Amino acid sequence: MITFITVVLAAIIFEYSNGFHDAANAIATVVSTKVLTPRQAIAMAAVFNLTGALLGGAVASTIGKGLVDTDVVTMSTVLCALIAAITWNLLTWWVGLPSSSSHALIGGLCGAALATARGNWSVLKWSSGLWPKVVLPMFASPFIGLIIGGLFMTILLVLLRSFTPHFVHSTFGKLQLFSAAWMAHSHGTNDAQKTMGIITLALFTGTKAGVFAGLPAWLNFLQTPKFAAVPLWVKVLCAATMGAGTAAGGWRIIRTLGHKMVKLQPVHGFAAETTAALIIQVASVWGIPLSTTHVISTSIMGVGVVKRFSGVKWTVVERIIWAWVFTLPATALLGYILSRAAAP
Numbered sequence: 001m002i003t004f005i006t007v008v009l010a011a012i013i014f015e016y017s018n019g020f021h022d023a024a025n026a027i028a029t030v031v032s033t034k035v036l037t038p039r040q041a042i043a044m045a046a047v048f049n050l051t052g053a054l055l056g057g058a059v060a061s062t063i064g065k066g067l068v069d070t071d072v073v074t075m076s077t078v079l080c081a082l083i084a085a086i087t088w089n090l091l092t093w094w095v096g097l098p099s100s101s102s103h104a105l106i107g108g109l110c111g112a113a114l115a116t117a118r119g120n121w122s123v124l125k126w127s128s129g130l131w132p133k134v135v136l137p138m139f140a141s142p143f144i145g146l147i148i149g150g151l152f153m154t155i156l157l158v159l160l161r162s163f164t165p166h167f168v169h170s171t172f173g174k175l176q177l178f179s180a181a182w183m184a185h186s187h188g189t190n191d192a193q194k195t196m197g198i199i200t201l202a203l204f205t206g207t208k209a210g211v212f213a214g215l216p217a218w219l220n221f222l223q224t225p226k227f228a229a230v231p232l233w234v235k236v237l238c239a240a241t242m243g244a245g246t247a248a249g250g251w252r253i254i255r256t257l258g259h260k261m262v263k264l265q266p267v268h269g270f271a272a273e274t275t276a277a278l279i280i281q282v283a284s285v286w287g288i289p290l291s292t293t294h295v296i297s298t299s300i301m302g303v304g305v306v307k308r309f310s311g312v313k314w315t316v317v318e319r320i321i322w323a324w325v326f327t328l329p330a331t332a333l334l335g336y337i338l339s340r341a342a343a344p
Contacts, residue, residue: 003075004211004222007202010082012241015195017089018101019049019245029269029300030180035173044177045184046247052188053239057230058287059190063197065227066129066287067106068113069122070204075211076342077109077116078202084108084335092323099323100291105194106134107328111335115343133288138328141279141290142298149275149302156271157306172266179273184246186280187292192242194289196230199238203231268303275299294324 027041036044064070085104092099110124117123124130160168203224206212212222221233264272276296283290 001211001215003079004202004206007075007079007082008199010079010086011195011199011202012237014082014086014089014101014105014198015192015238015241016245016248017086017093018191018195019046019242020093020248027180027184028296029264029272030176032264033173033176033266033269035176035266035269036180041180042247044181045187046243048181048184049188049192049246050239050243052185052190053192053242054188054235056189056193056284057196059193059284059289060197060200060230061227062129062133062287062289063106063109063194064201064204065197066133067125068109069117069125070201070227072117072120072123073113073201073205074116075202075205075209077112077339078198078205080112080115080338080342081105081108081335082198083338084111084331087334088327088331092327099327100293102191102194102289102291102293103134103138103324103327104331105198106289107331108335109198111332111337112339114332115336115339137283137288137290138294138324141283142294142324144279145276145295145298146302146305148279149272149299150306151302152275153268153271153303153306156267160267168267169265172270176266176270176273179270179277182277183273183280183296186277186284188239188242189284190280190290191292192238193230193284195242196234196238199234200224200227200230203234264300264303268307272296272299272303275302291324 027036027038027045030036031038031041082105085101085108088099088104088108089101110130113123114121203222204227206222207224212219215222221231224231273296276292276299279295279299280290280292
């Protein structure tokens with residue numbers, strides 16, 4: 001029971017770090033275009049992350065039972081996965097890189113499960129889970145964000161060519177409030193679901209191991225004999241935690257995405273946010289634990305390229321890409337090492 005409580009606490013810490021680490025995903029553009037002040041943007045993102053987190057469950061199901069064999073997973077496996085993901089989140093936040101919290105959690109879970117299975121690679125559900133819902137989207141979603149962002153921006157430029165700059169600026173300053181809110185909502189529907197899946201996996205694992213046997217009747221809500229739907233209390237806990245983490249802000253990453261990569265105006269921010277929100281929302285419906293960081297970053301790049309190719313600071317982009325490349329293997333290795341160290 002102590003291990004389970006530790007797992008839940010670690011999941012809360014991860015969700016909180018996910019909130020402030022990925023706050024930039026929802027608000028970097030609306031801050032950089034000066035449509036909202038940083039404080040206003042974070043408050044808005046916290047609210048809409050919360051609403052998004054309470055909806056859906058397909059992504060949670062993928063994380064909890066679609067990537068690794070749940071028969072092998074132990075409570076220690078889940079804890080090691082969370083510690084690996086938290087460590088990577090804090091490291092990349094410290095250096096200001098918008099890496100993927102999603103891939104950090106997935107990598108940590110796969111590495112820890114592989115160690116628990118003593119190197120038996122069959123524990124990883126490659127063909128049914130990892131390849132179609134993690135690896136393929138990891139490569140496809142950045143290109144989709146780049147292309148759709150660029151096309152959408154091109155269409156807007158054609159449609160708006162006869163309007164004055166003042167009209168465009170003021171109109172899209174208002175419209176960006178809606179696109180930023182949608183971006184925050186879609187972020188909640190995808191990212192918060194991942195921690196929900198992990199906690200539900202811990203509940204299922206604990207029930208299977210008899211951890212909750214003999215507890216008082218009022219704790220019967222912990223009993224999860226099969227991985228079906230995410231319990232309501234888990235949804236509320238994760239949604240509230242992500243909202244709190246978002247409210248704490250993530251200024252280092254906000255500066256990277258919103259200021260260092262490309263200079264944006266409201267129309268560009270609207271195009272990038274709308275593109276990213278649409279892609280993330282579709283992925284959430286399909287149960288794909290997408291990297292919201294990848295999508296919003298490349299959507300901004302796509303918009304920036306249309307604005308002016310040389311306006312994108314490609315040295316910053318290169319640093320971001322390296323963070324993307326190393327996230328899965330680094331967290332998988334860390335999860336593996338922690339799980340082996342914790343093994344009896």
